[in-house]
Amino acid sequence: MPGDVFGPAEYERRIERTKERMREEGLDALVVSDPANMNYLSGYDGWSFYVHQAVVVTAERDEPVWIGRGQDSNGARATTWLSEESIHSYSDDHVHSPYDLHPTDYFAEVLEALDVEDGRIGVEMDAYYFTAKAYTRLQSNLPEAEFEDATLLVNWVRAVKSDAELEYMRQAARISENAMAAGLDAVGEGVPEYEVAAEIYDALIRGTDDFGGDYPSIVPLMPSGDHTGTPHLTWTDRRFEEGDPVIIELSGCRHRYHSPLARTTFVGDPPEKLAETTDIVVEGLNAALDAVEPGVTCEEVEAAWRDVISSYGIEKEERIAYSMGLGYPPDWGEHTASIRPGDTTELEEGMTFHMIPGIWQDDVGTELSETFHVTSDGAEVLADFPRELFSTR
Incomplete structure (x- = not known):
């Protein structure tokens, strides 16, 4: 075995x-x-x-x-x-x-x-x-x-993964894609939160046609409605209502290796401000990913994100990524390098991070994440999933 x-x-x-x-x-x-x-x-x-x-x-x-x-x-x-x-x-x-x-x-x-x-x-x-x-x-x-x-x-x-480890993380990303699609498809007005969680879990364990999934180190996280600014809430008996934003964060797991993924959806027609905020998050995330290469420090990658959001008059103090991969409950993080101000760790080829920037304002909040691998010439994003605000419309 x-x-x-x-x-x-x-x-x-x-x-x-x-x-x-x-x-x-x-x-x-x-x-x-x-x-x-x-x-x-x-x-x-x-x-x-x-x-x-x-x-x-x-x-x-x-x-x-x-x-x-x-x-x-x-x-x-x-x-x-x-x-x-x-x-x-x-x-x-x-x-x-x-x-x-x-x-x-x-x-x-x-x-x-x-x-x-x-x-x-x-x-x-x-x-x-x-x-x-x-x-x-x-x-x-x-x-x-x-x-x-x-x-x-x-x-x-x-922190530095072998080719074999990276392959399991890519397989975990395939599972994450299926689970995210299942979760987004299940969200709807009147649907209980636990039903969405059940669809996500089913996809996480069933995996793909080629391989199954393991239990992830963290359960699917699903803050919704007024609680989308509270990132670590799970699910309840509550039914989704028209006008609810919903954040889904999950990870496929393959031989204990993870590839987390987060997206935001909206029950009904999303307000223009939420769509604009999502566009800012996507722009900032893309800028941070573009800054990734061996020898660049964690804080330099974070600065690329900060430059984008500050141009829109937005400030955010929290880290936007952390080193991760192999994990058991309660966490898939490695507790080492973080992409944030003050972390001067230099990126090395083979490192893997979960980049999860988000913006929460008084009335709207959105979150979107990618898991990436540091390659010799940049970032390899492991999942192939649209970077956009989703809705039930």
């Missing part, structure tokens, strides 16, 4: 690049608990991140080590490229334990067996599933170790 997604050479490259960064940071070991980073280094793919699990990379060992719940060890055998000796599991009495046991007590035993109990150990302090208790238990079990915050170490390795 692991070979169906990526071959051994892909994982070897990832491990070596991770070890290079570990050497730069002087780390003897790295405890990776972010599910996306675990997948990136080992191939592990299971909905088990609600309990403590990790992949450990050491400077001296060729293979990383997977650590997880006993009942999930077969999942590691099924989805990773690791040998049997690299799969370690703790007993179920460590889960929500009444005996004052904790999964990271077992992590400490594995780290001792790997002979790094007194070394410099990197941990992902700001990862969603690495808790304060996990950290303090590791500290108490390994008092001679020196723990370092390595939250984004693997994330930065992930």
